[in-house]
Amino acid sequence: MSKAQQAPSPREGGVVAAMSALILAVLLAALDQTIVSTALPRIAEDLHGFDDIAWVSAAYLLASTAVTPLWGKLGDMFGRKRLYLASTTIFLAASVACGLARTLPELIGARVLQGVGGGGMIVLTFALVGDIVAPGERGRYQGMFGSVYGVASIVGPLLGGVFTDQLSWRWAFLINLPFGVVALAVAARALPAATRGARARIDYPGATLLAGIATGLVLVTSFGERWGWGSPAIIGLILATAALALLLLPVERRAAAPVLPPAMLGSRTVVFSSLIGFFANAAMFAVLVYLPTYLQIVHGVSATLSGVSMLPLVAGLVISQSLAGRWAAHAGRLRAILLAGLAANLAGLLLLGTIGGTTSTLVLSVYFLITGVGIGMVPMVVLTTVQNSVPAADLGAASAVVTFARSIGAAFGVAVFGTLLNTGFADRTRALPAAGGFDAARPDTIGRLPGALRETALDAFAHATAAGYLWMAPALAAGILLAVFLKPASRSSAGAAVATARVAEDDVRTDTGQADRDTGDKGPIAA
Structure with missing residues (x-):
């Protein structure tokens, strides 16, 4: 050789x-x-x-x-x-x-x-x-x-x-x-x-609106429980975010180089894939953030040992990510991989919905492994599906759409599960006495209860955690439904469709931008 x-x-x-x-x-x-x-x-x-x-x-x-x-x-x-x-x-x-x-x-x-x-x-x-x-x-x-x-x-x-x-x-x-x-x-x-795309003015209005929408969504999900879901601050943020979202599409249609191209957002592949990423990440972070808490409070392990206990989940995640990537590369069966991953993730959530205060380490390891396999098969396949459906000039914007949806999904999942967990625990322990400073609204005060009462509170926290995962299951069911109707296209065909739609958009903007182009401008100013 x-x-x-x-x-x-x-x-x-x-x-x-x-x-x-x-x-x-x-x-x-x-x-x-x-x-x-x-x-x-x-x-x-x-x-x-x-x-x-x-x-x-x-x-x-x-x-x-x-x-x-x-x-x-x-x-x-x-x-x-x-x-x-x-x-x-x-x-x-x-x-x-x-x-x-x-x-x-x-x-x-x-x-x-x-x-x-x-x-x-x-x-x-x-x-x-x-x-x-x-x-x-x-x-x-x-x-x-x-x-x-x-x-x-x-x-x-x-x-x-x-x-x-x-x-x-x-x-x-x-x-x-x-x-x-x-x-x-x-x-x-x-x-x-580095290669430059088409020269155009930066879409400052679109970027500002998106930043405002993201700010509203993150603040609502991060502080909804702390400030009160029905408080004037949270309701005001929800209304303001909705108003900004309604303004976004008209602004992007007028932009010369929109941050989120309307033609791309009109693609069923992009929209469905982003929603799947949102739902999958919501479930994923509810698992990754709160399972260590369950292990530390209910099973009494340290932060380090809780991480060791999560190794089966990590193993399942890493192995399934690798296999899913290889299957997608050689077989091109992106939708089948998404369905399999979402189904395994849903099965993992349903299994986690059965955990209690005495669930053994072996049983938990099996549940964690199945959940990890499901988690690992979804996120990057979603991103690959979107990237293969748009032209090279839109790879950054397409990646940003998926990343944005996943980030909001993560914040949403953590916030919703946290609310479900705290509410469920408080409801199950209201009858317990405030012994030594125990507070039914704060699971970290369980240790202040005497023996038998502490065991009751630990069991209540375990069941509240399990109930939270059952409540999160419909999110993955929605992701499965979207994946059933997802039709991943080859990059060439999807890219051509988006390019054709862009030509139509350019024609719509011709009248408003012609004067600027005649004087050497690159297009109408985004407004």
């Missing part, structure tokens, strides 16, 4: 290097969504801000979700590589600012900036995969990123606890710097040269 046959081609070596840098970047951005959760009590103590400590997590989620569509569109217009390097630089600079923060407002402000960078890193990474690999191979590579994302959701809180207990909570942020610099350097060399 010749040397040329033995060694990988320069292209293959470049893909490996680029993928390694992108995977590391996604790992860092995903970790920062969850790594601070176990560090929050110590942060509140050090920075004297218990009342506003929830904003440390909400600020990152809010910023990363709000900027996702804008990063995707700017990448389409000005080249994804340069935007990716810029977002990574912002993320690293903000990580240093978080680690050096002296007050809670400083930390919250730095977390906003970190979310701006992290949101760009994630959506541009998914779009860059579309640039680097062929459509038939995207599922396999996207599966790697999905595995990293899922693992980060579980490992994040564990790392946050280790840093807080052994070093300092500041290392939860500072650790990003050495790894991020390496990822940045490799990406600068290995990513394909």
Whole structure:
């Protein structure tokens, strides 16, 4: 065998290097969504801000979700590589600012900036995969990123606890710097040269409306229970968000380069896939966030051991992500994979709906494995389906739509499940005495109850957790129904359809934009 046959081609070596840098970047951005959760009590103590400590997590989620569509569109217009390097630089600079923060407002402000960078890193990474690999191979590579994302959701809180207990909570942020610099350097060399899309004015009105919609949705889901679902603040946010959503489509139709192209949003593949991603992520984060809580409270294990107990779920997630990517690449049966994944995820939720205070570790491991298999088969297949249905010029915007839907789904799932859990637990323990400070509205006070009463409360918390998963099951059932009617198209045919629709949109805008084009302008100003 010749040397040329033995060694990988320069292209293959470049893909490996680029993928390694992108995977590391996604790992860092995903970790920062969850790594601070176990560090929050110590942060509140050090920075004297218990009342506003929830904003440390909400600020990152809010910023990363709000900027996702804008990063995707700017990448389409000005080249994804340069935007990716810029977002990574912002993320690293903000990580240093978080680690050096002296007050809670400083930390919250730095977390906003970190979310701006992290949101760009994630959506541009998914779009860059579309640039680097062929459509038939995207599922396999996207599966790697999905595995990293899922693992980060579980490992994040564990790392946050280790840093807080052994070093300092500041290392939860500072650790990003050495790894991020390496990822940045490799990406600068290995990513394909940036290419610009059609020159046009940035759709500032559309981006502003989307940011407002994202802000409203995240605030409602993050603080609905804390402020009261029927409070004037939450109702006002819901109404304002709905009003902004009604304004979005007319604004985007008039934009020369819309952040969310109306033709793309008219694609059943894009819309159905995004909704499936929303429902799947809602269920996924309800599992990833609250199962460790169940293990720690009901089974009395430490945060570290709760993570070890979740390893069957991680194993199922990683294995199914890899297999789903390979099946999608070789068989092209995207809808079948989605249906299988959603069905396994639904089965996992129904099984988790049977857990109690005495459920054995072995039984829990089986349930976790089945749930992990279901979780792993869905997210990246959804993204691949959408990317294969749009032209290359819209890869960033299409990736942003799916990422946006998944982010809102995650926030929605955590908020709804948290409400179901707390309400269910409070209802089941109202008759228990307030022994030693026990509060039926706070599961963390169970330990203050004496023996027999404590066992009753633990059983109530277990059953409230199980009931919450049963209530989440209809979300996955809705995803299955959407997947049944999903018709993934080849990239060429779907791309041509979207391109044809765009031509029609351009014709509609001809009258209003002709004068500007005659004077050398690139199109009407988005308004």
